[in-house]
Amino acid sequence: VKIAETIAAKRDGQELTTAQISDWICGLKDNSWADYQSAALLMAITLRGMNARETADLTRAMADSGERLRWDGGNLQIVDKHSTGGVGDKVSLILAPLVASCGPKVPMISGRGLGHTGGTLDKLESIPEFRTDLSVAQFQAQVVREGLAIIGQTRSLAPADRRLYALRDVTATVESIPLICASILSKKLAAGLGALVMDVKCGSGAFMKDLPSARALAQALADTGKVLGLPVRAILSAMDEPLGETVGNAPEVVEAIQTLQGEGPPDMLEVAYALGVEMLLAAGQTKSPAEARLSLERALHTGAAFESFGRMLHAQGGDEQVLKNPAKLLNAPHTREVRVPPEASGYVTAVDALEVGRAACLLGAGRQRAEDAVDSAAGLSRLVKRGTHVTAGQLLAVLHTSKAATLDSAEKLLRAAIRIAPEPPNPAPLILDSY
Amino acid sequence: VKIAETIAAKRDGQELTTAQISDWICGLKDNSWADYQSAALLMAITLRGMNARETADLTRAMADSGERLRWDGGNLQIVDKHSTGGVGDKVSLILAPLVASCGPKVPMISGRGLGHTGGTLDKLESIPEFRTDLSVAQFQAQVVREGLAIIGQTRSLAPADRRLYALRDVTATVESIPLICASILSKKLAAGLGALVMDVKCGSGAFMKDLPSARALAQALADTGKVLGLPVRAILSAMDEPLGETVGNAPEVVEAIQTLQGEGPPDMLEVAYALGVEMLLAAGQTKSPAEARLSLERALHTGAAFESFGRMLHAQGGDEQVLKNPAKLLNAPHTREVRVPPEASGYVTAVDALEVGRAACLLGAGRQRAEDAVDSAAGLSRLVKRGTHVTAGQLLAVLHTSKAATLDSAEKLLRAAIRIAPEPPNPAPLILDSY
Numbered sequence: 001v002k003i004a005e006t007i008a009a010k011r012d013g014q015e016l017t018t019a020q021i022s023d024w025i026c027g028l029k030d031n032s033w034a035d036y037q038s039a040a041l042l043m044a045i046t047l048r049g050m051n052a053r054e055t056a057d058l059t060r061a062m063a064d065s066g067e068r069l070r071w072d073g074g075n076l077q078i079v080d081k082h083s084t085g086g087v088g089d090k091v092s093l094i095l096a097p098l099v100a101s102c103g104p105k106v107p108m109i110s111g112r113g114l115g116h117t118g119g120t121l122d123k124l125e126s127i128p129e130f131r132t133d134l135s136v137a138q139f140q141a142q143v144v145r146e147g148l149a150i151i152g153q154t155r156s157l158a159p160a161d162r163r164l165y166a167l168r169d170v171t172a173t174v175e176s177i178p179l180i181c182a183s184i185l186s187k188k189l190a191a192g193l194g195a196l197v198m199d200v201k202c203g204s205g206a207f208m209k210d211l212p213s214a215r216a217l218a219q220a221l222a223d224t225g226k227v228l229g230l231p232v233r234a235i236l237s238a239m240d241e242p243l244g245e246t247v248g249n250a251p252e253v254v255e256a257i258q259t260l261q262g263e264g265p266p267d268m269l270e271v272a273y274a275l276g277v278e279m280l281l282a283a284g285q286t287k288s289p290a291e292a293r294l295s296l297e298r299a300l301h302t303g304a305a306f307e308s309f310g311r312m313l314h315a316q317g318g319d320e321q322v323l324k325n326p327a328k329l330l331n332a333p334h335t336r337e338v339r340v341p342p343e344a345s346g347y348v349t350a351v352d353a354l355e356v357g358r359a360a361c362l363l364g365a366g367r368q369r370a371e372d373a374v375d376s377a378a379g380l381s382r383l384v385k386r387g388t389h390v391t392a393g394q395l396l397a398v399l400h401t402s403k404a405a406t407l408d409s410a411e412k413l414l415r416a417a418i419r420i421a422p423e424p425p426n427p428a429p430l431i432l433d434s435y
Numbered sequence: 436v437k438i439a440e441t442i443a444a445k446r447d448g449q450e451l452t453t454a455q456i457s458d459w460i461c462g463l464k465d466n467s468w469a470d471y472q473s474a475a476l477l478m479a480i481t482l483r484g485m486n487a488r489e490t491a492d493l494t495r496a497m498a499d500s501g502e503r504l505r506w507d508g509g510n511l512q513i514v515d516k517h518s519t520g521g522v523g524d525k526v527s528l529i530l531a532p533l534v535a536s537c538g539p540k541v542p543m544i545s546g547r548g549l550g551h552t553g554g555t556l557d558k559l560e561s562i563p564e565f566r567t568d569l570s571v572a573q574f575q576a577q578v579v580r581e582g583l584a585i586i587g588q589t590r591s592l593a594p595a596d597r598r599l600y601a602l603r604d605v606t607a608t609v610e611s612i613p614l615i616c617a618s619i620l621s622k623k624l625a626a627g628l629g630a631l632v633m634d635v636k637c638g639s640g641a642f643m644k645d646l647p648s649a650r651a652l653a654q655a656l657a658d659t660g661k662v663l664g665l666p667v668r669a670i671l672s673a674m675d676e677p678l679g680e681t682v683g684n685a686p687e688v689v690e691a692i693q694t695l696q697g698e699g700p701p702d703m704l705e706v707a708y709a710l711g712v713e714m715l716l717a718a719g720q721t722k723s724p725a726e727a728r729l730s731l732e733r734a735l736h737t738g739a740a741f742e743s744f745g746r747m748l749h750a751q752g753g754d755e756q757v758l759k760n761p762a763k764l765l766n767a768p769h770t771r772e773v774r775v776p777p778e779a780s781g782y783v784t785a786v787d788a789l790e791v792g793r794a795a796c797l798l799g800a801g802r803q804r805a806e807d808a809v810d811s812a813a814g815l816s817r818l819v820k821r822g823t824h825v826t827a828g829q830l831l832a833v834l835h836t837s838k839a840a841t842l843d844s845a846e847k848l849l850r851a852a853i854r855i856a857p858e859p860p861n862p863a864p865l866i867l868d869s870y
Contacts, residue, residue: 007607011481036474040606043478046446171475172442 003027003037010044018057025061028163035167042164042173050178055220056227058178062186065160069107069140069192077104078143078194079279082184084217085117087205087357088242088383092120092150093256094264094272095279097308100147101299102276104283107143107191108150109157113366113374116205116357118252121152126250126329126376130318146311157190177213181220185228195231195282197275202432203239205353211236215433222435233278234435237271238428241351241386244268248365248379250329251400255381257326260306267385267430273297274431332377332400336407338414345391348384348418349425355417356380359410363401375402384418387425438462438472445479453492460496460595470602477599477608485613490655491662493613497621500595504542504575504627512539513578513629514714517619519652520552522640522792523677523818527555527585528691529699529707530714532743535582536734537711539718542578542626543585544592548801548809551640551792553687556587561685561764561811565753581746592625612648616655620663630666630717632710637867638675640788646671650868657870668713669870672706673863676786676821679703683800683814685764686835690816692761695741702820702865708732709866767812767835771842773849780826783819783853784860790852791815794845798836810837819853822860 001023010016024041027033050058071078081095096106110132113119124130132152134142142149155162161183168174188196198221201207202214218234225232244265246255259268273296280292299305310323322329360366364375383397384390396418399410436458445451459476462468485493506513516530531541545567548554559565567587569577577584590597596618603609623631633656636642637649653669660667679700681690694703708731715727734740745758757764795801799810818832819825831853834845 004605004607007478011478011607034470034605036470036602037606039471039474040478040608043442043446043475044482044607047479047482167471170439170469171472172439172446172479173475 003033007037007041007044010041010048013048015051016054021054021057022061025058025065025160028160029065038164038167039171039173042168042171042176042179045179046173046176052220052223052227055178055181055224058182059185059189059224059228062158062160062164062182063189066158066190067136067156068190069136069157071192072144075192075194077283077285078107078192079104079197079283080106080108080188080191080193081197081199081275081279082188083199084201084207086201086239086243087116087118087353087360088244088247088252089118089201090123090244090246090252090256091199091268091272091275093123093253093309094259094268094305095275096148096150097260097312098272098296098299098305099276099279101304101308102280102295103285104279105143106148107139107193108148109153109187109191110150111153112370114370115368116354116361116366117207118247118249118366120150122374123249123252124150126253127313127322128319130313131316134316142315146315147308148312149316150312153187158186161186177217177220180217181224185221185224185230185232189228189230193230195233195279196225197278197282198232198234199271199275200234200236201239202236203353205242205357206239211432218433218435231282233282235274235278236432236434237274238430238432239353240428242353242356242383243271245383245385246379246381247356247360247383248363248400249374250377251379251381253322254326254329257309257323260300260309262301265385270430278434330377330381330400332402334401334404334407336399336411338396338399338411340390340392340394340396340420342392344420346389346420346422347424348386348388348390349421350419351384351386352417355413356383359399359413359417362406362410362413363399364403364406378402380414386428389424390420438468442472442476442479445476445483448483450486451489456489456492457496460493460500463595463598464500473599473602474606474608477603477606477611477614480614481608481611487655487658487662490613490616490659493617494620494624494659494663497593497595497599497617498624501593501625502571502591503625504571504592506575506627507579510627510629512718512720513542513627514539514632514718515541515543515623515626515628516632516634516710516714517623518634519636519642521636521674521678522551522553522788522795523679523682523687524553524636525558525679525681525687525691526634526703526707526710528558528688528744529694529703529740530710531583531585532695532747533707533711533731533734533740534714536739536743537715537730538720539714540578541583542574542628543583544588544622544626545585546588547805549805550803551789551796551801552642553682553684553801555585557809558684558687559585561688562748562757563754565748566751569751577750581750582743583747584751585747588622593621596621612652612655615652616659620656620659620665620667624663624665628665630668630714631660632713632717633667633669634706634710635669635671636674637671638673638788640677640792641674646867653868653870666717668717670709670713671867671869672709673865673867674788675863677788677791677818678706680818680820681814681816682791682795682818683798683835684809685812686814686816688757689761689764692744692758695735695744697736700820705865713869765812765816765835767810767837769836769839769842771834771846773831773834773846775825775827775829775831775855777827779855781824781855781857782859783821783823783825784856785854786819786821787852790848791818794834794848794852797841797845797848798834799838799841813837815849821863824859825855
């Protein structure tokens with residue numbers, strides 16, 4: 001396999017062979033491919049695309065670049081959910097215990113937040129002592145024993161993905177559907193899943209801003225999964241306003257725990273149930289969507305899901321006081337209540353996810369660069385929801401931060417995010433499609 | 436200027452700003468741009484293109500990466516010719532003295548051959564003791580004193596071009612018209628030319644195989660020159676059969692000297708005159724094409740051009756015996772006469788330049804990689820021309836080599852290159868267009 005011929009083939013819009021793709025990914029490791037050659041190929045792929053067979057070959061080669069997990073008794077009951085990221089998206093924290101308490105096992109490998117989108121790992125780490133850096137063996141043992149675990153990316157699974165992602169990040173080649181597909185699916189393939197459910201978010205607060213590109217990603221994930229023999233169901237969900245009433249790390253953990261205790265906001269529950277239904281069906285746990293939904297509701301209302309969360313918290317060393325009194329995590333030194341101005345009243349017609357995400361980021365909840373630290377307690381709580389009727393003086397949100405100087409700018413961003421009009425907005429569906 | 440934004444802009448098909456282009460080229464030098472970032476941008480340019488303004492900005496930034504020559508009294512009479520490369524293309528060796536003996540000064544900076552195409556430097560170096568590695572100061576002084584000099588690329592002129600070319604060579608980004616334009620023109624701009632005449636070759640033996648891509652390159656060169664304020668005239672010439680009757684380094688020098696002595700093959704003279712006319716007009720030396728043509732013919736027939744060649748040879752240290760007895764350069768230990776087979780006779784309807792170039796390469800005249808050495812005496816002489824009527828036993832060419840083992844394969848390639856048919860071929864124009 002000649003490197004320049006591989007690059008030239010993709011440059012000219014041709015299909016790469018399995019051998020060419022595997023030579024590339026092996027070449028990342030043995031340095032027979034220089035980074036500038038990978039960068040040229042990444043740009044050619046970004047502009048020319050790859051079909052499902054090429055994407056599957058790339059995914060497989062990346063999964064084979066490291067350890068691949070095996071599960072005793074097969075992987076039929078091993079399911080995971082992955083989201084393309086949004087604002088206020090604490091669904092994983094609720095969904096993993098919800099599904100695990102129904103039978104399937106959920107080995108979740110999550111990421112950190114970047115920019116205005118949060119990351120599940122950062123959220124969990126706002127719980128004192130919670131460990132997300134388990135070894136692969138500890139991770140597997142916990143999943144088998146407790147039914148679930150949520151950890152960070154490990155160096156041993158799909159290391160080629162780390163290499164490629166670092167290169168894509170600095171060469172403007174992140175925005176490529178086949179590369180996004182291969183990056184997500186390679187880690188899931190290496191984790192030995194039996195099935196994957198994807199939450200492809202679409203809207204101002206999501207990576208995919210418009211419906212056509214979100215649809216294209218969802219379709220590519222499903223198509224690639226089919227070639228790989230890894231069942232992938234993709235749900236397309238709206239991300240025009242934040243999910244739930246909190247944004248930020250500790251604020252979202254508090255809301256997730258309250259949800260597991262039976263007091264969750266309807267939009268978040270709707271997304272969690274929609275994804276949970278797909279996971280139970282994919283695991284063969286239930287036969288119909290209705291039956292799956294019933295199992296999930298039961299798991300929530302009996303407290304089984306909350307218990308499952310507690311077992312994970314215990315196993316991963318987190319402070320169990322948080323289960324009894326989650327609100328104590330909201331300990332930011334500065335808070336500000338933002339209220340409807342005196343002259344205004346009407347219906348909230350929009351709560352722009354991107355602007356709210358930026359406000360949370362400004363307060364300290366997000367990071368601009370991968371190496372930045374986050375402020376656990378920073379963010380927003382009691383955020384008003386689209387469709388609510390409000391009058392002068394009513395609460396729009398509470399801001400939390402340890403940097404008082406950011407409050408004014410964050411309030412400005414929040415106010416710009418919220419639109420109030422005399423007429424109620426048309427209802428907007430949350431689940432847009434499924435693949 | 437943010438690097439990722441520059442790459443993303445071109446990825447998305449946008450026009451790069453002057454500041455973005457200059458940041459990139461400066462970044463090559465100070466390493467603020469990593470090679471993988473340049474490679475990604477090169478691929479984006481290859482697939483998305485650049486307009487004349489961007490190409491001119493890139494050319495200028497590359498020229499500014501090193502020394503820029505100034506000529507006392509202005510550059511009006513400083514002209515050069517550059518060819519995109521072909522098989523048997525020894526035109527520079529004839530054209531430089533031809534034009535210089537008419538008045539303008541010709542500072543030629545030439546390249547080496549690669550693959551099946553020859554390079555002027557390799558040809559000149561088949562003359563014992565001929566030096567092509569003059570310093571820039573020596574080069575300029577010789578041009579002023581003798582009217583011409585032909586040297587190799589120097590490190591001090593347009594060093595960014597060397598960096599970029601090395602990167603393009605290993606990232607499948609050589610085939611990009613704006614990048615080719617900028618590479619050629621940056622060196623010419625740095626040499627302080629008053630005008631440039633381009634010979635854009637088109638056909639099997641050329642870099643541009645088809646007319647549309649050759650036209651696009653010629654047009655881009657002319658357009659970019661206009662934005663730069665550097666007059667560029669481009670001639671489109673056919674490269675389906677080799678120019679003249681020789682291919683290889685010493686064989687071509689011998690033919691060039693014989694041409695300057697009044698015994699040149701008509702196709703080579705036609706191309707030399709066409710280019711020479713444009714050079715004299717560009718230098719303001721003559722007012723009309725007819726007058727220019729007359730001056731060139733006179734320079735050839737009076738021996739003025741031959742004398743000019745002799746002055747260059749003397750100034751650059753070459754063995755002057757070569758002027759008296761050029762054929763002594765044809766000293767390869769093994770030769771083979773290839774003749775028309777017994778059963779065949781008719782008209783030569785094709786002499787494929789690419790195949791003949793490959794035969795010469797096999798005999799030792801070319802290099803596969805930039806670091807390979809060439810065999811000066813290797814190549815072909817007395818090559819039959821398209822349109823010739825031949826009968827059994829008549830000479831098709833003489834092969835020259837120091838590796839006897841290559842003769843059989845080279846003969847096979849040569850025979851495959853030559854087609855003989857009962858009917859004479861239609862006349863094929865040599866000069867296809869001008870820009």
